[in-house]
Amino acid sequence: MESVESRRIVTDEEKLEAKNFNIFDLPDVPKGLPPHLELERTRVVCKVDAPTHTTETIYSGAYAFMGVDNSVNLENFSENFKVDVISLTETDMVFDMIGIPAGIANAFRRILLAELPSMAIEKVFVVNNTSIVQDEVLAHRLGLVPIAADPRLFEYLSENDQPNEMNTIVFKLHVKCPKGDSRRKVLTSELKWLPNGSELLKESAGGSTKQKTYTSFSRSQDSFPEFADNPITPSFQDILLAKLGPGQEIELEAHAVKGIGKTHAKWSPVATAWYRMLPEVILLKEFKGKHAEELVKVCPKKVFDIEDMGQGRKRATVARPRDCSLCRECLREGGEEVVPKKGGEEVVPKKGGEEVVPKKGGEEKAEVKSKGKREWVDQVALRRVRNHYIFTIESTGSQPPDVLFTEAVKVLEDKCERVISELS
């Protein structure tokens, strides 16, 4: 007798299901990466001797064998990307950039340092300099003075260009220390802006034509709406340029032009721009009582706090992980304790905790207590969160730091655009 039940009819639907079968769709197969790989992917782990997993895994298919997609496309990037402004003043800015890959964050930093334009003194015409600062040294010092003028309003001065009101800012410096006076300082506040261009006459080649100056301004920079009622000055008024003794004098004209930091650091619009990854400090076990107090004491950045649990019981908490400088003191095995000598001199114990070398000469032997190995060294985990950057920008004052960052992003955009247009 033929059993009907035993014959299995395979429908199209079932076939399709079999084809699309994916083991990761089964309910009891764990989703995502196992914890140790997820840790490697998202954190830099700082061990006592060196950090591990420092490079990002950028290949999109790196975890494909586990059914995890490692790719970043615009969609999931937009979803995860976040900016938090921590502080912002006229010259300094700190912000958190979350969800950005290292390569792109670094591109912003590099552009801020080397590829954003600013104005800086490039040519100095020295009429008279009897000070002890040599002409070339003075010129160099002048070049490094940051100038508070928006470079976006100016053009680059190329080799064959005439210096004009669109590409040159002229400053005059004429200071004198009269005989009989005491020595005086020359500060940047004495640099006078000449909105009409150079006042120095070019030596004409004997012709009777109108005398020319070193610039050819067709109109005064005063007439620019941006400079009408805030004259161009150096960003800071109190930078020392030179010192003059009695009877000494400096007379010169300085011409500032637009440039980028790649050419010379004086054109870099930032004093510095850097980022660090967000520190993460984890206590792998509960720190109680004596251990908690030890832990709090050992951290120079005061990352840990003690929490009172009532009935005199105390527990350590990670209160300020952001302040962690990664000095790794909390991972050190410990050992010696420096006990000041009776004379108040500091004593540096050698490793091993026995021998003692006094810093300054002294006869008395200092006391060194050997504390032995700390019991909790491997109970603290120091990590850095990848893709979470704490970005700091220090502007020299020509533009506010938020404008600088926006400009830096634009520069990277322009670079992409150039490549695209060259490829098509």
Added chain:
Amino acid sequence: MEHGSITNNSHATFTLTEEDHTLANAVRFVLNQDPRVTVGAYTIPHPSHEKVNIRVQTTGDPASEVFKDACQELMQINRHVRSVFDKAVTAYKAEEERKAKEAEEELKRQRELFGSMDIESN
């Protein structure tokens, strides 16, 4: 400039002049995020030449297309970064302004409160 073979357009090296790690490393990242890419890497042949070579090998698509897409993607990422950043800065500035105003009002309130008492002279 593109160096590739005539028969196989899925492998190519692109030479960009006047560029350095700034662009190359960012593009390398975006390239590697594209599932069509098998190899995406760059090198600077000599530090005193302003030149960078970007190598792209794909699973079959034309390398130049994939490279162009990567640049396009990077550009869009930048646009997004810029808009998010601008929003965050505007929000921060507004918040600061609000706080400053609040503090001012608080000061005013206290002045009014203690106005009758001559606190200045103390």
